């Protein structure tokens with residue numbers, strides 16, 4: 001499957017590139033939030049738009065001819081900068097940065113006004129997006145990665161925009177299927193719970209173990 005790359009960037013250089021990528025990503029994230037909630041006069045909006053279009057023209061001077069994909073570096077780090085949940089250079093991504101313990105993965109993060117569904121609450125599709133990723137991450141962490149086959153979500157209460165936590169763990173594995181569970185919570189308690197089945201796809205079952213372990217990475 002294309003979109004997985006191997007690269008050799010010296011460790012210090014990769015760290016420097018990550019700082020630049022995070023910087024531009026964070027700036028555009030702030031821009032997106034400001035665009036949603038700005039209350040300035042129309043002349044200022046039009047002036048801002050002119051500057052944004054100029055910035056876009058600079059970024060488009062040179063571009064890769066595909067989506068970003070996943071790039072594995074020789075120092076063990078990976079770049080998934082285009083990922084919709086974790087991608088540091090993708091302004092659509094909050095980004096959510098996962099941590100891993102013995103039996104689960106988790107992340108604390110914040111969702112701003114650009115993720116609104118019902119007034120003041122996170123859009124249900126955004127909740128699903130994050131739960132898909134955290135459950136998939138738990139499958140990878142358990143050494144049983146896969147593509148999402150089925151994802152079921154129970155929305156227990158509205159999730160207020162702002163700070164929240166997500167976590168996930170593996171319930172069981174059955175052959176090529178990994179059953180994961182997880183949740184999103186705020187200061188109000190658990191807001192949504194999910195169960196997912198992650199499946200090592202048929203084409204990946206043929207790969208060697210090292211390449212197969214990368215399937216769930218995203």
Ligand SMILES: CCCCCCCCCC(=O)SCCNC(=O)CCNC(=O)[C@H](O)C(C)(C)COP(=O)(O)OP(=O)(O)OC[C@H]1O[C@@H](n2cnc3c(N)ncnc32)[C@H](O)[C@@H]1OP(=O)(O)O
Pocket residue numbers: 132133134135136137140146147148149150175176177197199200201202203216217218
């Ligand atoms: C570190 C970074 C962490 C990254 C986390 C990543 C999280 C994000 C993950 C995603 O967003 S993945 C993108 C969304 N998902 C997809 O695009 C998947 C699209 N579907 C497929 O690619 C295939 O349909 C799929 C891989 C799910 C299954 O195809 P296969 O041809 O491998 O299935 P096969 O027919 O061989 O069936 C294998 C087993 O899975 C079962 N199965 C197949 N499809 C299923 C399904 N959809 N749900 C539940 N079970 C399913 C099937 O019954 C069977 O069970 P048994 O082994 O018990 O017989």
